Amino acid sequence: MNHDVLDEPVLRANPDAPAAPATRIPDALLPAPRPELPARRPPPSGKSVRVAIVHDWLVTYAGAERVLEQIIACFPDADLFSLVDFLDDRAFIRNKPVTTSFIQNLPLARTKYRAMLPLMPLAIEQLDVSAYDVVISSSHAVAKGVLTGPDQVHISYVHSPIRYAWDLQHQYLKQSNLINGPRSVIARLILHYIRNWDIRTSNSVDEFVANSAFIARRIRKVYQRDAQVIFPPVDVDAFLVNEHKEDFYLTASRMVPYKKIDLIVEAFAKMPGRRLVVIGDGPDMQKIRAKATPNVEIMGYQPFAVLHDQMRRAKAFVFAAEEDFGISVVEAQACGTPVIAYGKGGALETVRDLYDARPTGMFFDEQSTASIIAAVEAFDDNRGRFSPADCRANAEQFSARYFRERFFEHVKEKVPALRNATLPAFDATPPSDGALKAGSIGVLAIDQSGVLGGAELSLLEVVKTLRARIQVALFDDGPFRTALDEAGVAVDVLDAGALRHVRKQGGKLPKGPALTGLASLVRAVTARARKADVIYANTQRAMVIGALAGRLARKPVVWHLRDIVSAEHFGRKQLAIIKWCAKFGLAHVVANSEASARAFSDLTGFDRKRIDVVFNGISAAPFDALRGVPQRSLRTRLGLPQDAFLVGSFSRLAHWKGQHVMLEAMLHNPRMHAVFVGAALFGEDDEYEAGLRAFVEANGLAERVHFLGFQHDVAACMCAVDVVAHTSITPEPFGRVIVEGMLALRPVVAARAGGVLEIVEDGVDGLLCEPGDAGALAQTLDNLQADVALRERIVANGHRTAVRRFGTANYVAGVERILKNVAGQAGKRGKLKKAAVA
Structure with a gap:
């Protein structure tokens, strides 16, 4: 379970969560409604409604991605778009392929995508969603700026208007040390441009949905538009109530400045009689450790099981950030643990304070040590008023199931063609593109070696999962064949003859006996490929054989590139062969790193859209x-x-x-x-x-x-x-x-x-x-x-x-997805050719 950002949970369905009334900004506080326009042209009769989902960037699984997961669950057939896609774990997007922007292929995009903010407005506008009837954007930056037409419905779920361009601009500049100087002037000009663009593109959104009334007020302030409030989903089922609390307080968060963990630690340092446990890691870790006293335990990053255990046992959860929503606040209440929170932002909507008949926490007024100390002392004085059952009941109104129901109904209301649609049943287990069930696709994997090297160990992980739909052909015998046999995988050892002596570092091209061995291997692989849907070449020599056999058998070839194809690793003639094969017989390339992908693309000019980076998976x-x-x-x-x-x-x-x-x-x-x-x-x-x-x-x-x-x-x-x-x-x-x-x-x-x-x-x-x-x-x-x-x-x-x-699960899922997509595309092309002939 991923808790990289500790205040945002993993999602599950909660079938027992009670319904809660919709939260909406009072009409009296909103600007006058826009004049009614003629109805949009509905999709042609009998045609299904086409839905596109646009997300800012896909690099991790945090709060915005948990919302995206549930939007996809509402519309499982929708196509997905994003500026970049560098996901390792693709389960939450149900292993969907993602259409990305040109930023995906820029140098250092994987690690420096945030620095490309000036390019993001242009990039998001290049994503073509014109073929869809409904566009749903999940936006905390630029996703809402995707271009839509007059007959398309654009619904934008806004996690926040771009914080660092609006009300948090000065805080952002200060934290980035951009207060003075030329760099500061440039940064301010860029943010000014972003604000103008942000306002202009808000006009193309038909309906705004906010993740809290706090964000709805931001939307009204910035865009002069009203917004329906649908709280983000919280996995309350993952947290169990504990009636018996122990004598310590807990805070858990990513250690970044705006979370104010340092203030909480400072406050408890002045209360030596009260114990505080801190869970989390981040850039401020050393600063926070330096402020800790003996009554403050800094645990650092902890897996979900430890976080859950501490959250269940703590007498109260302390939260000092001004968050748009604050998922960890709801998680604590799901454990029956009351909350001491800063009284601004989303916490005001998720915590019932002492003025309520059934309180679940209390607030402090300032982000200061004195205010936190006063709140903790007041909490101890009123501790008897907090009930674990009340905390849990309050948390359950934020369940994932309730989010799906609210969001789906809201979209139905705005899209007449969906009026008779029903919410799809939620399957907590995402489909594996590589499940490769009977009747789906067959894979012929080829490898030049019988030795258990790194490439072979990686292939072994794949074939263990696909054993029912994969056949392996090796060009040499050895321990790898034994390992495949033990895994129950169908494997043939083909005779490479003199070809086995050709090395990637160079030397003479194969002649005589080597050419005979080459022809023999191509014939053998071609015969086996005719029964498969895709050829999966695991090594460089296997790729050459696969490219030739794929042409003869008319099957697509996927090469798993595990080398940096440069003069440091390959001879001149071998590099020339790789370039020829890329143009002649490769449908797709799986690279084991961005470095490998970049070197291959530079050498061959291969289309980067047909290169995917999938990190090797190693079993623990x-x-x-x-x-x-x-x-x-x-x-x-x-x-x-x-x-x-x-x-x-x-x-x-x-x-x-x-x-x-x-x-x-x-x-x-x-x-x-x-x-x-x-x-x-x-x-x-x-x-x-x-x-x-x-x-x-x-x-x-x-x-x-x-x-x-x-x-x-x-x-x-x-x-x-x-x-x-x-x-x-x-x-x-x-x-x-x-x-x-x-x-x-x-x-x-x-x-x-x-x-x-x-x-x-x-x-x-x-x-x-x-x-x-x-x-x-x-x-x-x-x-x-x-x-x-x-x-x-x-x-x-x-x-x-x-x-x-x-992990091996991410690795195998990535390879499976690519194999199935390539086989599916080849199948479609084959059907089109047959139809054209007919």
């Missing part, structure tokens, strides 16, 4: 199974010294993987031992391995360097070392061992290049060094060895990153 199960095994036992099993500081390297022994950098670092750091897990593969790096061993002997490192060779139980090897080091000297396409190290609860030190930059945030969930810099690597490892607190912080954050962003 092998690492979790070792949690109770002492490290000493693992070291004994592997023949490693018990008391040494062990730094592990986990990859094939190859020059570009940089194991020699690790050995050079040992000369700078005499306290570390090196553990090398891996061997020279494909017979092409034997000389490099011999060179490593010679270096060890020449420098007297034999007692401190441990070559373990290829190991099946990588998890045990990682748990046996103290640090996992990634030392590649050229950009790594992804960096699987980095995620594995995080899952093993080991701090990771990695080379600052390529796909690594998309995994590791330096100093947060790992440490980065310049590629090939042995001195910097030695110093970083020395710092890790000396600083226990640093190691613990890196480990905790790293594990959270690995589980959230690189």
Whole structure:
């Protein structure tokens, strides 16, 4: 369960939640209604109503996305549009494909999309929704500015007008250190432009829906329009009431300035007799920790189970932010826990104070320590007036089911063609595009290797899920075939002949026996492809065979790109072959990182709309199974010294993987031992391995360097070392061992290049060094060895990153979705061709 933003819950249906009256701004306070216009032209008779949903950006699963999830549940057949789509977990959008803007393909868009605010008005206007009868925008920035026509109904659910362009502009400029100077002038001009655009585009919205009366007042202030209030959904079913409260207060939130967690901590620091528990993480963490006193426990980020437990047991939940709604306030009440909240914003609509016969909390008037202290003291004086049952009953009016009913009825009211429509039944389990049920599609997966490398381990995760609808063809035998057999997957080993000796680094193009092997493989794959709907090539050589076989069998080919296709990794002739295949026989490309996608697009000119980035998924199960095994036992099993500081390297022994950098670092750091897990593969790096061993002997490192060779139980090897080091000297396409190290609860030190930059945030969930810099690597490892607190912080954050962003479920769902979409598009083209011939 994702609680990346702790004050916003995961959604579920709540069939028992009672209805509540609609909340609406009094008519007397609203501007005069606009004159009635002639009715819109309805869709042609017998034609279904086409619905488009437009969201600002898809990068995480937070409050706005929880609302989007329920809007999609109301209109499951709607098409989805967004400025960018960088989701890892796609379950909440029900694995829908997303039409994105040109910002999606700009450099650094994944991490710097917010900085592209000046381009967003133009970008949102380029999304073409002209084919739809109803457009629903979910907007806290620019989504409401999508262009619509006179016969389209545009309903905008507004989380807030653009805060940093309107009433929070000065706060935004101050926090961004943009008070004075040329940058400040530019920022103010941009925000002025955004405000003008924001007002102009509000005129194209037919109906505004606000997430609270507070936001409805903002809408009236900014756009001079009225808004129906439909509160955002809260998963009250995920929270259980606890009648017995303990003697502590709780606050939980993302630690950013406007949440005012520092004020709450300061207030309790002045009340040493009262205990406060703080859950959350963020940029202000160190500042808040510095203010904590012994009665204040800073727990940092915690999974949902811990948050839920603390929220149920706390005597009160303290909330000091001015929020548009404030979902955590409702969550606390769902646990039967009363709330002490700042008396502005959405909290005024979700908390019943002492003036109510059945209060669920109380307010303080100022965002100050004195005001919080006074409110806590007043709460203790009136504690007997708060009932867990009353808190729960108040929370239930904000259920997800109630949101769906209210929102669907509101849309029906505004769209005559939907008057007879019924709310679809809610299915809490989203459809998997890759479920690939019988009768859907069949997949032929091809791979050049029988060795269990990173690419093969990743493919194994996919075929385990698709085993009923997938066939695998390998060009070589080995442990990978054994693993596939054990997983119950249909697998054939094809004879590659002399072609198996061709390497990606270059050399002569295949002639004679190699060409014979090529033709044999193409024939074998073509025969198998005729029974499938899509060919899924997992490696570069498999892609070449797949491109040829796909043309012969008239089947689309998807290449899972796991390399950075550059001169550092491939020979000139091999790069030329890749460019030819991209034009000749590839329908789609799945890249394991943005770095891989960018290099491929730059090389081939391939349409970026046909390239999807899906991060590799790594299962946590092998690492979790070792949690109770002492490290000493693992070291004994592997023949490693018990008391040494062990730094592990986990990859094939190859020059570009940089194991020699690790050995050079040992000369700078005499306290570390090196553990090398891996061997020279494909017979092409034997000389490099011999060179490593010679270096060890020449420098007297034999007692401190441990070559373990290829190991099946990588998890045990990682748990046996103290640090996992990634030392590649050229950009790594992804960096699987980095995620594995995080899952093993080991701090990771990695080379600052390529796909690594998309995994590791330096100093947060790992440490980065310049590629090939042995001195910097030695110093970083020395710092890790000396600083226990640093190691613990890196480990905790790293594990959270690995589980959230690189889980196998997200990975498999992403690959499945692409395979099915490509097969479906090919099927449609085939039907059109047959119809044209007929």
